[in-house]
Amino acid sequence: MPVYEHEDAIRVTTRRARIDKVDDSKSQQRVDIRGLKEEKPQKIWRPQDFGYSSHPPKDCDGVMIQMGSRSDRTLYMDGGHEKYRPKNTPEGGTVLFNHSGDIIRVFKKNLDVVHQKLVNIRIGKGYNAGKSSLGNAQGQGADQPDDASNQDQKTISIVLMDGDSITLTYQGSTVAIREDGHIVAQAASQFSGGVAGGRWVVVRGDRVDLGVTDPDGEAPCKVATECGLSDIVYAVVS
Structure with missing residues (x-):
């Protein structure tokens, strides 16, 4: 095959796409996407880095790649959403954000954790690591986040709630600092x-x-x- 024909084949199998739907219930995240006119591949694998997972909103833009020029080997690489990316992050800085305006910023001089309603900092069990291939954990609905906090024997929780209180909880004992300055301590x-x-x-x-x-x-x-x-x-x- 001439070189130019080989390059054309690569161009055809790599093109822009946009997300229509996300299925985040299995060990691999699958997406339905839109590519060229009338092109709507479904249940396409969206690879993610180890230690990080996200559920992109509809209309995120990215790249559709057909490995080996085969449509049954299509994968989607996300490129973000034009409406939601935080801009002007300082050099070396990192941000973790969602489409509701909540954000974690790690900058040279500060770390910010900002949420509109609730911040929960816990020491305990987070999720059922190593069991993704088994589907959802027992007792969880198909649409529920993978959360194993109910299995904790001992937990420490710091909850910041907008307009209400800051609460520290450990083993059934709580200390709450209310918005009006009232401190309520309840021991187990x-x-x-x-x-x-x-x-x-x-x-x-x-x-x-x-x-x-x-x-x-x-x-x-x-x-x-x-x-x-x-x-x-x-x-x-x-």
Whole structure:
């Protein structure tokens, strides 16, 4: 085959395409795309880098490649979407973003995590690694993200929620800082508040110990009030 004919064959098998539909439910992501007029290949493999996966929105532009000039070996390489790419990223910088305006920026002088509604930072199990070929995990619907957090025995979670609160959760205990500055601490078994080397207030399910000298201390006597020995008391500071 002459060289120019070989080059023409390569040109024909490599052309621009646009995404119509994405199937992200299997071990390989498949896309339906539009190429030349009346050309609409379906269930085309979209290769992705290891350690990263995305679900591109409709009308993303990219390149359709037919390996070996065979249509049954077509793959699609994504090129992004003209409406959604964040511009003017500094040299050496990296951004991770979606089509809703949420973004993670890693720049030389700062790291930003920005979401319009909820930021959840967790230590625990993320997804069922090594089991993609088995389909969805047990108990998950076909359209649900691959999430194995319900299998965690111990988790630490920091949740930032717009207009509501910042919440730290660990093993059933939570500390919430509300928008109005109100701090709510709820312990699963025992709450202790105090100053190192000073006095503590210890709250358990059936008693409150005031003025003890360590975070696990117990007071020897009940509180004496104008009503006698009491379990529920209050004080007014004037």
